[in-house]
Amino acid sequence: MKATKTLGAGFIALATPLLVLAAAMPAAQATDVTASINLTSTCQWKIANTASAIVLSSNGKKYQGDDLALSQDTTLTVGAGLGSSTDGSIPSSYLGSTTDCSFFNNIKGVEVTASLSNQAGFTATNNVGDVEGGMGFTFSAANPLNLEVLSDTFCNSPYFDDVAASTNQEVPVVALGDYSVVVKSKSIPNFVEAGVADYTAAKYKIQCLQQFQINVNIPSGLIPVKPGTAYEFSGPVILIAMTTPDQ
Amino acid sequence: MNAKRAIGSAIVGLAAPLLALSFAGTGVATAASISSTIAAVDSCSWQISSVPVSLPMTPTIAGSKFDGNKLDVSGSISGLTIGLAGTATPETAIQGLSSECSFYNAIKNAKIDLELFETDTFQASYVDADGVTQSDNGYLMKISDSNPLNFIITGGSESCEAQLGMFRGSPVGLTGLVPTPSNPAATGMVGTVGWTDWVAGRYVAGEAPRCTATYTFSMYMPEVGSGASLEGYGFSYTFTGPQVSFVLSQN
Numbered sequence: 001m002k003a004t005k006t007l008g009a010g011f012i013a014l015a016t017p018l019l020v021l022a023a024a025m026p027a028a029q030a031t032d033v034t035a036s037i038n039l040t041s042t043c044q045w046k047i048a049n050t051a052s053a054i055v056l057s058s059n060g061k062k063y064q065g066d067d068l069a070l071s072q073d074t075t076l077t078v079g080a081g082l083g084s085s086t087d088g089s090i091p092s093s094y095l096g097s098t099t100d101c102s103f104f105n106n107i108k109g110v111e112v113t114a115s116l117s118n119q120a121g122f123t124a125t126n127n128v129g130d131v132e133g134g135m136g137f138t139f140s141a142a143n144p145l146n147l148e149v150l151s152d153t154f155c156n157s158p159y160f161d162d163v164a165a166s167t168n169q170e171v172p173v174v175a176l177g178d179y180s181v182v183v184k185s186k187s188i189p190n191f192v193e194a195g196v197a198d199y200t201a202a203k204y205k206i207q208c209l210q211q212f213q214i215n216v217n218i219p220s221g222l223i224p225v226k227p228g229t230a231y232e233f234s235g236p237v238i239l240i241a242m243t244t245p246d247q
Numbered sequence: 248m249n250a251k252r253a254i255g256s257a258i259v260g261l262a263a264p265l266l267a268l269s270f271a272g273t274g275v276a277t278a279a280s281i282s283s284t285i286a287a288v289d290s291c292s293w294q295i296s297s298v299p300v301s302l303p304m305t306p307t308i309a310g311s312k313f314d315g316n317k318l319d320v321s322g323s324i325s326g327l328t329i330g331l332a333g334t335a336t337p338e339t340a341i342q343g344l345s346s347e348c349s350f351y352n353a354i355k356n357a358k359i360d361l362e363l364f365e366t367d368t369f370q371a372s373y374v375d376a377d378g379v380t381q382s383d384n385g386y387l388m389k390i391s392d393s394n395p396l397n398f399i400i401t402g403g404s405e406s407c408e409a410q411l412g413m414f415r416g417s418p419v420g421l422t423g424l425v426p427t428p429s430n431p432a433a434t435g436m437v438g439t440v441g442w443t444d445w446v447a448g449r450y451v452a453g454e455a456p457r458c459t460a461t462y463t464f465s466m467y468m469p470e471v472g473s474g475a476s477l478e479g480y481g482f483s484y485t486f487t488g489p490q491v492s493f494v495l496s497q498n
Contacts, residue, residue: 047277056283064288064449065351074279122283135287145281214281223351228289228335235281242276 040191043101045110048077050240054214056233063218063231070233071215073150076112076182076240077207102191108244112183114147119236122216127229135222135231145235147182148213155208160185182240183208188247214238288449289333291348293357294340295495296328302464302491313468313484315477321465325402329357329411329495331455345455350448355497357411360439361398362425362492363390369486373479385476388468388486395420396466396491403460411458421491464491 056070121138125131139145160183185208216235224231304322311318330340333348340346369388375381390396399418400407419439450456468486471477477484 050277051279052277054279054281056281058283058285062286062288062347064349066448068285070283070285117278218285221352223353224287224290227287227349227351228333230284230286233283233285235283237278237280240277240279 040102043103043108045108045242045244046077047112047240047242050074050076054238056214056216056235058218063222063224065222066220068218069215070218071213073211073213075209075211077209103188105190107188107190107247109185109188109247110183110242110244111181111185112240112242114182115239115241116145117237117239122218122233122235124222125232125234126224126226127231128226130225132225132231135224136233137219137222139216143217143219145214145216148215149182150211150213152211153209155183155210158186159188160208182212183210288347288349289335291331291350291355291450291455292334292337292340293355293495293497294328294330294332294337295359295493296326296330296341298327298493299324304464304466304486307465315471317470318468319465320468321463323461323463325461326459327462327493328457328459329359330457331357331450339452340455340457343457343459345450345453345457347452348450348455352448354448357495357497358439360494360496361419361421362494363396363421364425364490364492365429366489367391369488371477371484371486373482373484375479375482381479383478383484385478386471388488390422390466390489392422394466394469395422396464396488397421398462398464400460400462403458407458407460411456425492 051074054072054074056072058068058070061068122136123131124135126135137143218233302322302324304320306312307319307321328341328343330343331345331348332338332340333346336346367390371383371386371388372380373383397418397420
C-alpha cells in the first residue's frame with residue numbers, strides 16, 4: 001500500500017517537470033468553428049390591387065327617374081411571400097410564390113376587412129358645381145352599398161377561411177354598412193416552400209385573390225335641377241385594412 | 248444536433264428585427280374613394296309649333312262672292328303640331344324627331360286653349376277706286392253666340408286622339424274674349440283643344456307622343472239688312488278680326 005503511494009508520488013514528481021517542459025514548447029493550433037448559411041426570407045402578408053379610387057359605372061345608362069344600378073368590379077389580392085417592402089405593395093413574386101419564406105416560428109395570420117367612412121350616402125353635384133340635395137341619397141336597408149364577391153382564387157385553400165364566400169361558387173352580398181371581413185386566414189405553416197412548378201396544388205397557395213364588386217342604386221324619384229346634364233356623385237371612402245394576428 | 252441548434256439560434260436572432268418591421272402594428276390599410284358620374288336624361292316638355300301670324304278666311308265655297316246674303320267663310324292652319332321632347336332640344340318635338348326625355352315621375356299633361364284677344368268684331372275695309380283704303384263701319388261682323396268663331400280639328404295621326412285626347416272631329420266655338428290689359432272687362436269662353444291623357448314616364452328619341460293636325464276656323468258673314476249695310480259694293484273687302492292665341496299649358 002505504501003509502495004503504491006510512493007509510486008504515485010513518484011509519478012507526480014516526474015510529471016511536474018514534463019508540464020514545465022510543455023509550457024516552454026510552441027502553442028497548440030486552434031480552429032474556429034464557423035458556419036455559413038442562407039437565411040430564408042421572412043414571410044410577409046401583403047395586400048395588393050387596392051385602388052385609391054373606385055368609380056362606379058352605370059354601363060352607359062342615364063338616370064331617368066327610375067332606379068339606376070351603379071357598380072364596379074375590383075380585385076383584392078392577399079398573399080404571403082418574399083418581400084422587403086412594408087408599404088403594402090405586393091411583389092409579383094408573391095403571386096407565384098417563387099421564393100421560399102418562413103415565419104420563423106412567429107407565425108402570423110392575416111385578416112382583411114372592408115369598412116366605410118362615416119358618409120352614409122352619395123352627394124350629387126351638377127354641371128355648374130352646385131350640390132343638389134334632391135339628387136343625393138343615403139344608404140338604407142333597401143338600398144345599401146354592397147360588397148359582392150364575384151369570384152375568388154385559392155381562397156378556399158386550407159389556409160384561408162373563405163369568410164365572404166364559403167365556396168367559390170357562392171356569390172354573397174355583404175352590406176358595407178357593417179364592418180365586413182373579406183379575407184381571413186386560418187392555420188398557416190411556418191415554412192412556405194417555393195420553386196414549386198405545380199402551383200395548382202392547394203397546399204402551396206398561401207394567397208387569396210378575391211374579385212368583388214361594389215354596387216349601389218341611385219334610387220328612383222330623384223328630380224334633377226339640371227336635367228340633360230352630367231352629375232357627379234361622391235360617396236364614402238371604403239377602407240381596406242389588413243391585420244396580422246399571431247397564430 | 249448541437250450544430251443545428253446553434254444555427255437555429257442564429258437565424259432567430261437575425262430574423263427577429265425583420266419580423267418586427269413586417270408585422271408591427273395592425274398591418275396596412277388603404278382607402279378608396281367611391282364616386283360616379285352619371286348623365287341625367289333631359290326633362291320632358293310639351294311643345295307647340297309656331298302658329299302662323301295670320302289666319303286668312305275666305306269663302307268656304309271657293310269663288311263665291313258676298314252678295315248681301317249670309318256667306319260662310321273659313322280658313323285653316325295645317326301642320327300645327329303638339330309634341331313632346333327634351334327641353335334642351337324642343338324643336339325636335341315639332342320636327343317629328345323628339346329627343347330623349349323623362350318626366351322624372353312628375354308627369355305633366357298638356358292642353359291647348361284657344362283664346363280670342365282684343366276684339367270680337369271684324370273691322371271692314373276696302374280699297375276704293377283711287378287706291379285708298381276705306382273703313383266701312385256700317386257693316387257689323389261680330390263673333391257672338393249666334394255666330395261663333397268655330398274651329399274643328401281634322402286629319403292628323405291617330406295619336407292625336409288616342410294619345411293626346413284631341414277633340415278631333417268635334418267643332419268647338421269661340422264666342423267671347425279673354426281679358427287683356429287693354430280690355431280687362433272682357434269675359435268669354437275659351438276653346439280648349441284637349442288634355443293629354445296618355446303619357447308615360449320616359450321617352451326615347453323619336454318615340455314621344457306627337458300630334459299634327461289641321462285646325463279649321465269658320466264663321467259666317469251676316470246678311471246685309473237690319474241695320475247692316477256696305478258702302479263699297481264692287482270692291483274687295485278685308486275684314487280684320489281678333490287675335491286667336493294658342494296657349495299651351497302643362498300640369
